[in-house]
Each structure stands twice: as structure tokens, then as C-alpha cells.
Amino acid sequence: MTDPHEHESVPIPEPRPEPAREPEPERELEQQLDAEQLVAPTLAEQARLLADGEWHRLHPATPFLRGGIAFLAIIGVIIVNARDIFLEMIFGGDNGFEPFDRLARAGFLVPIVLIVLLVLLLSVAGFYFSWRMHTFRITDELVEVRSGILFRTNRRGRLDRIQGINISRPIFARLFGAARLEVNVAGQDANVELAYLGSRGADDLRRAILQLASGTRAAESAEAQAPGQEHGGIVERRVSELLAPELDPNAAPPESIVRIRLPRLIGSLVFSEATVMAILVAVGIFVAITVTGRYFWLLVFLPGVLGFVGYLFSRLTRSLRYSIASTEDGIRIGYGLLSTTNETLPPGRIHAVEVSQPLMWRPAGWWEIKINTASQASSSTDTAAKTTLLPVGDLDDVHRVLQLILPSLADEQSRELLEAGLSASAHDDAYVTSPKRARALRWFSWRRNGYALISDAVALRKGAIWRSLVLVPQARMQSVSMHEGPLLRRMGLAELRVHTVAGPISATIGAMDRGDVVDFFDEVGRAAALSAGADTSHRWRSENAMKAHDAQNARAAEEVPVAAEDPVAADDPEVIL
Amino acid sequence: MTERLDLRDAEWRGISTKYAVVEVGGLLIMGAILSAATAIPTFVTGIQWLAAIPISLGIIFLINIALTPRRVRAIGYMLRDDDLVFRRGLMFRRVVAVPYGRMQLVDINRGPLDRAVGLSELKFVTAAASTGVVIPGLPEQDAEELRDTLVALAESRRAGL
Numbered sequence: 001m002t003d004p005h006e007h008e009s010v011p012i013p014e015p016r017p018e019p020a021r022e023p024e025p026e027r028e029l030e031q032q033l034d035a036e037q038l039v040a041p042t043l044a045e046q047a048r049l050l051a052d053g054e055w056h057r058l059h060p061a062t063p064f065l066r067g068g069i070a071f072l073a074i075i076g077v078i079i080v081n082a083r084d085i086f087l088e089m090i091f092g093g094d095n096g097f098e099p100f101d102r103l104a105r106a107g108f109l110v111p112i113v114l115i116v117l118l119v120l121l122l123s124v125a126g127f128y129f130s131w132r133m134h135t136f137r138i139t140d141e142l143v144e145v146r147s148g149i150l151f152r153t154n155r156r157g158r159l160d161r162i163q164g165i166n167i168s169r170p171i172f173a174r175l176f177g178a179a180r181l182e183v184n185v186a187g188q189d190a191n192v193e194l195a196y197l198g199s200r201g202a203d204d205l206r207r208a209i210l211q212l213a214s215g216t217r218a219a220e221s222a223e224a225q226a227p228g229q230e231h232g233g234i235v236e237r238r239v240s241e242l243l244a245p246e247l248d249p250n251a252a253p254p255e256s257i258v259r260i261r262l263p264r265l266i267g268s269l270v271f272s273e274a275t276v277m278a279i280l281v282a283v284g285i286f287v288a289i290t291v292t293g294r295y296f297w298l299l300v301f302l303p304g305v306l307g308f309v310g311y312l313f314s315r316l317t318r319s320l321r322y323s324i325a326s327t328e329d330g331i332r333i334g335y336g337l338l339s340t341t342n343e344t345l346p347p348g349r350i351h352a353v354e355v356s357q358p359l360m361w362r363p364a365g366w367w368e369i370k371i372n373t374a375s376q377a378s379s380s381t382d383t384a385a386k387t388t389l390l391p392v393g394d395l396d397d398v399h400r401v402l403q404l405i406l407p408s409l410a411d412e413q414s415r416e417l418l419e420a421g422l423s424a425s426a427h428d429d430a431y432v433t434s435p436k437r438a439r440a441l442r443w444f445s446w447r448r449n450g451y452a453l454i455s456d457a458v459a460l461r462k463g464a465i466w467r468s469l470v471l472v473p474q475a476r477m478q479s480v481s482m483h484e485g486p487l488l489r490r491m492g493l494a495e496l497r498v499h500t501v502a503g504p505i506s507a508t509i510g511a512m513d514r515g516d517v518v519d520f521f522d523e524v525g526r527a528a529a530l531s532a533g534a535d536t537s538h539r540w541r542s543e544n545a546m547k548a549h550d551a552q553n554a555r556a557a558e559e560v561p562v563a564a565e566d567p568v569a570a571d572d573p574e575v576i577l
Numbered sequence: 578m579t580e581r582l583d584l585r586d587a588e589w590r591g592i593s594t595k596y597a598v599v600e601v602g603g604l605l606i607m608g609a610i611l612s613a614a615t616a617i618p619t620f621v622t623g624i625q626w627l628a629a630i631p632i633s634l635g636i637i638f639l640i641n642i643a644l645t646p647r648r649v650r651a652i653g654y655m656l657r658d659d660d661l662v663f664r665r666g667l668m669f670r671r672v673v674a675v676p677y678g679r680m681q682l683v684d685i686n687r688g689p690l691d692r693a694v695g696l697s698e699l700k701f702v703t704a705a706a707s708t709g710v711v712i713p714g715l716p717e718q719d720a721e722e723l724r725d726t727l728v729a730l731a732e733s734r735r736a737g738l
């Protein structure tokens with residue numbers, strides 16, 4: 001099979017021998033491509049073909065992966081049973097399955113077998129047609145999915161509003177060499193899901209989507225594709241995929257900037273608050289049993305025990321093989337041992353960051369990093385997985401991750417401020433802290449409780465026992481407010497809140513001096529408006545976006561009360577939420 | 578009592594004083610319904626001290642009604658160069674600043690009492706649910722003008738999410 005396309009894929013980093021001609025699972029995707037495209041393109045090209053704006057179908061194994069496995073099992077059971085019954089009918093033998101015998105004698109067996117067969121056929125046809133009808137396309141502007149036979153659904157996501165792209169490979173899908181690609185846009189459960197795609201194709205497709213979204217032109221993006229070629233038979237490839245590191249080596253620097261070693265991971269789970277709760281509950285059970293002498297208390301707490309084990313297990317699997325690395329299209333976070341997930345967050349999609357330290361992690365000096373993003377999953381486990389950026393890490397890890405997600409905090413001065421924000425003893429520093437009269441409201445933490453502006457982020461430092469530092473990039477801040485109630489007013493105090501999109505972090509700092517809060521409110525408000533205008537991260541690579549925004553800022557500076565009929569603004573295509 | 582939380586050099590635009598009518602009306606209706614509902618047990622059982630519930634409720638509502646004009650005067654907004662600032666509350670004072678570019682949408686609502694006195698309520702929605710800028714008691718004309726101004730300002734200072 002000659003391949004004209006293969007020569008077009010120019011920038012091959014290391015020339016490799018021709019890939020072996022075994023059937024590839026990704027090839028199956030080509031069945032839907034136009035006939036003239038049915039020559040085997042390289043994988044990267046294939047991603048480009050998938051992102052060409054035409055309608056494509058998903059991986060043929062999709063119906064089985066999306067719950068069809070149970071269906072297969074049912075068919076299997078029916079066939080095995082039917083075979084036994086047939087054998088008995090032919091060779092005699094009376095230990096047959098009683099209901100079948102009775103049905104046979106009543107003459108119902110044939111219609112029932114026919115009905116079962118019909119149902120089976122209909123389901124197979126249903127699966128087939130649902131696969132046929134489930135199509136997606138990726139154009140320069142949007143990603144769109146159509147699905148459903150009777151009830152059609154059609155979902156579109158705009159590429160410039162992508163909040164993250166997630167590739168997950170549940171264990172079954174990995175065996176089939178398939179992956180689920182999720183394009184998250186802002187909103188509750190606002191994701192466009194492509195389940196399932198060929199595993200290698202998914203990585204390339206993600207790169208293609210990110211390139212389209214980043215604002216580079218299509219031609220450039222085609223050139224930027226680096227084809228990743230693989231040799232070996234299908235089995236070999238499966239094995240290598242299963243063993244491969246979670247980061248796609250073509251797209252990311254091979255090593256993650258943080259490594260969580262197993263002892264630390266287990267230590268972080270053992271010394272977590274959940275463990276303390278579990279121990280308390282266990283002691284409670286023990287006391288209850290010894291006092292009452294009844295063992296049924298064990299049953300009462302069984303669900304709790306199961307829940308706890310499940311929680312530990314999910315935290316463990318979420319953190320195994322954890323990796324975080326920077327790519328040119330954002331941060332890539334991968335985790336998972338059997339079922340793996342790896343998510344790319346384009347620049348400027350992180351709305352708030354919290355670095356916190358559970359009490360018992362303090363001797364070890366471990367920290368956890370959580371984030372707020374605009375796309376939210378409705379189920380709590382997904383949310384927890386998505387919002388925990390660094391499950392556990394020491395101070396160096398924290399600084400590395402913070403530099404990655406907030407590059408503007410990379411300089412020396414910011415680092416000092418960050419360290420002051422995380423340390424316990426730094427009291428007379430750049431942070432504006434609560435006055436002494438706030439002691440009644442912040443017993444231990446009044447000296448720590450404070451805020452500062454670090455580069456272009458607002459930093460709120462809280463807590464002496466449960467220490468945390470909340471960082472909100474000004475460019476992502478939605479609004480800022482100050483509050484006082486009767487008590488705070490009497491004490492001359494006030495509370496400051498920085499509003500971000502919903503998430504586990506709430507950027508609130510209470511019990512601050514009123515004058516300080518009013519000053520900071522003004523300062524933050526001004527800074528927020530400025531950085532919001534200067535921000536171009538929604539099209540992070542496009543020069544146009546930069547220019548447009550510069551021009552916009554200049555305009556805004558010139559004419560302060562702007563009229564509605566601003567022609568340039570009205571025509572500006574680089575609009576985002 | 579000490580001064581309230583406020584910006585230093587603020588020129589607040591107040592809302593229509595007619596809004597007090599709306600507030601008082603709403604409070605009267607609510608108070609009447611709640612007092613009546615909580616008074617039922619007293620009448621049914623005949624126990625005298627149960628009457629304390631509707632009476633105290635009534636007093637709370639009356640105090641609230643008495644404070645309404647001041648509370649309405651405490652509501653204010655301000656269109657600054659780059660952001661909209663909104664303030665409300667006597668006891669629990671809240672001041673919010675929202676950059677215009679953060680606007681996702683502007684709502685104008687009119688309740689039945691609002692309509693009776695020709696007022697509207699303007700709601701400025703951002704991507705953060707906690708922003709909560711709701712300017713009540715704007716004359717209909719003003720509310721629509723303000724909405725158009727806000728949309729125009731948001732257009733010129735458009736920002737990402």
C-alpha cells in the first residue's frame with residue numbers, strides 16, 4: 001500500500017523505519033473518511049483529518065465500551081444455556097432446566113426463542129445504529145457532537161472557550177486501545193465528550209484541538225504536528241500503551257516536575273483528616289461494643305468503613321503515577337494506574353489556587369494544591385479529582401507547581417512573598433495582617449491572617465492551625481466585595497471577598513482593619529479591571545488577540561465613558577465570555 | 578455608633594425613594610401572612626403564651642418596616658471608569674466592585690409591587706455566583722438606560738472569563 005500522505009508529514013524528529021503494516025486500531029476510524037482518503041495516513045495526520053471540519057464517527061468498539069460489555073455477557077450466558085438445552089434435547093437426559101421443559105411441552109419454546117432472538121437482533125442493530133448516528137466534527141471554531149437515534153442531541157462547544165481537555169482511559173477501554181476525550185467548556189457539566197476514540201489518535205486530536213483553540217492559523221498548526229509513529233504488532237502496541245507513561249512523550253517534556261513517591265503518598269493518606277475520623281469511629285465502635293457487649297455495632301458502622309476504604313482507594317489511585325508538566329498549550333496533569341486520566345489546562349483557565357496544609361502534614365512539611373476552574377463536574381468524585389492539582393508535595397514541589405500555573409509569580413520577590421505566605425513564623429512581612437483587636441475573632445491566626453498583592457495575583461493568607469494561602473490571578477477575578485456586620489463594625493473591622501467562579505476555594509479574608517480593607521478594595525478593583533483588559537489567554541498563541549487587546553486598552557484609556565457604537569469593538573471576532 | 582464601611586471619595590447614586598413603598602408593601606404582606614399563620618395554634622389550642630410567637634414576629638416586622646426608608650437610602654451604585662460599584666445594607670453592609678468586562682448578562686425584573694410604582698430591578702450577572710449585584714428600585718426608564726450603558730461599557734472593556 002503506497003502512501004502519498006506519509007511524505008507530507010515533514011517534521012519527523014527522528015527518522016524511523018517504516019511502520020509495520022499490521023492493522024492498527026486507529027485505522028478503523030478511517031472507515032468513515034472519504035474513499036480517497038482511505039490510504040493509511042500517519043497518526044498525526046489522522047488527527048488533522050479528524051479535525052478537518054467534516055463529520056466523523058467514533059471508535060467502532062464504542063458501543064461495547066459504553067456498557068455493551070454487560071450485554072455481551074448476557075448473550076454469552078444465553079448461548080451457553082441454550083447449548084446445554086440443545087444438547088439435552090438431542091441426547092436425552094432429564095436434569096434439564098425445569099422452566100424450559102415446561103415451556104417446550106406447552107409448545108411455547110419456539111416463539112420464546114424467536115422473541116429472544118428478535119430482542120437480541122434489535123439490540124445489536126440498536127448499538128450499531130447508535131454508533132452510526134454518533135458523529136462528531138471539529139472545525140476551526142467549534143467542536144460538535146451529534147448522537148441519538150430517536151432523540152437526537154447536538155452539542156457544540158466553542159474552541160476559544162475551552163477550559164480544559166481531558167483524556168481518560170478506563171481500564172476496559174485501554175485494553176481495546178480506546179480513550180475518551182472530553183472537551184470542557186465553562187459551566188456545570190458543560191463538556192463535549194468524544195467517547196471513544198483510538199488511544200493514540202486521542203492524544204494527537206487533543207493537540208490539534210488545542211492548536212486550533214490557541215489562535216494559530218490552521219496552516220501553521222498542520223506544520224506543527226509532530227507525527228508519532230509506532231512499530232510492532234497490535235499486541236505489542238497494546239502492551240506498550242498500557243505501560244507507557246501517562247504523558248504523551250511527543251507532546252510534553254518527558255519528565256514531570258513533581259514526583260510523588262509511594263511512601264509519601266501513603267503517608268499523606270495515613271496522616272489525613274479522614275484517617276483521624278476513621279480512628280475515632282473505630283474507638284467509638286470498640287467502646288460501644290465493650291460497654292454494651294453487643295456486636296451489632298459493627299454492622300452500624302459498616303457503611304462508614306466501606307466509604308472510608310473507598311475514599312482512600314480513590315485518593316490513592318488518583319495520585320498514583322501522578323505527573324504534572326508544562327506543554328506549550330498549558331499544563332498537563334496525569335494520574336491513574338489502571339484507569340488513567342490526563343488533562344490539559346490551557347493557560348489562564350485557573351481561577352483560584354489554594355495551597356493548604358492539613359494539621360498532621362505539618363511535621364512532614366507537605367502541602368496540597370487545589371484549584372477553581374470554570375468547568376465543573378456534577379459528581380463529587382469527578383470534582384475532587386479535577387480540583388486537586390497536587391495531591392501532596394513538599395515546599396519545593398509547591399513552588400514548582402505554582403510557577404507553572406501562575407508564571408507571573410516566578411520572580412524572586414514573588415517567591416519570597418509566597419514563602420512568607422506559607423511559613424508559620426513570618427509575621428512582620430509584606431502581608432497586611434489583622435490588627436491586635438481582631439484577636440477575639442482569630443485566636444491563633446490574627447498575626448498570620450492577612451493579604452498581599454503578589455505580582456498580578458491577590459494572595460490571602462489564612463489560618464494558624466490549618467494553614468492555607470489562596471491566590472487569585474487578577475485577570476480571572478470576577479468581582480471583589482467588602483462586608484461588615486454589627487460585630488465587625490463595633491470592632492472597626494471588615495471582611496474582604498474576592499469572587500471567582502464556583503469551586504472548592506472561596507477567597508475570603510475576615511477580621512481585617514476597616515481602613516486597610518477599603519484601601520485594598522480600591523487597589524484590587526483597579527488592578528482587576530486593568531488585568532482583565534490586558535488578558536489574552538483565551539487565545540494564548542494568537543498575535544492578533546494581543547494586538548486587539550492592546551488596541552482595546554489604548555481605546556479604553558482614551559475615551560473613558562465609551563459609547564455603544566464603537567465599530568472596532570463590535571467587529572472584533574476575538575470575543576470570549 | 579461608628580461610621581459605616583464605605584469608600585473614601587464615593588459619590589453614590591441613590592435609588593428611587595419610592596422603592597421604600599415596595600419594600601414596606603412586601604414586608605407588610607409577609608408579616609401579615611406569617612403572623613396569621615403562627616397565630617393559628619393559639620386560637621386552636623387556646624394556650625395563651627403561644628401568642629408570643631405572632632406578637633414577636635409582628636414586632637420584628639414593624640421594626641424592619643420602620644428601618645426601611647434608611648435601608649433604601651443606604652442602597653447606592655456608582656459607575657466608575659472601569660467598574661460598577663454597588664453598596665447596600667445598614668446592619669450588614671456590603672460593597673461590591675465589578676469590572677464592566679466581567680458582565681455575562683444584565684437582567685431587568687419587575688415584580689407586581691414594582692410595577693405598581695413604576696420601578697424595575699437590575700441584575701448584573703458575572704461568572705461568579707457570589708457577585709450578586711442586584712440594583713432594586715430603578716425607575717423603568719433609568720433601568721433600561723443603565724442596562725444599555727452597562728452593555729456598551731462591557732463591550733468596550735471585554736475580558737475573558
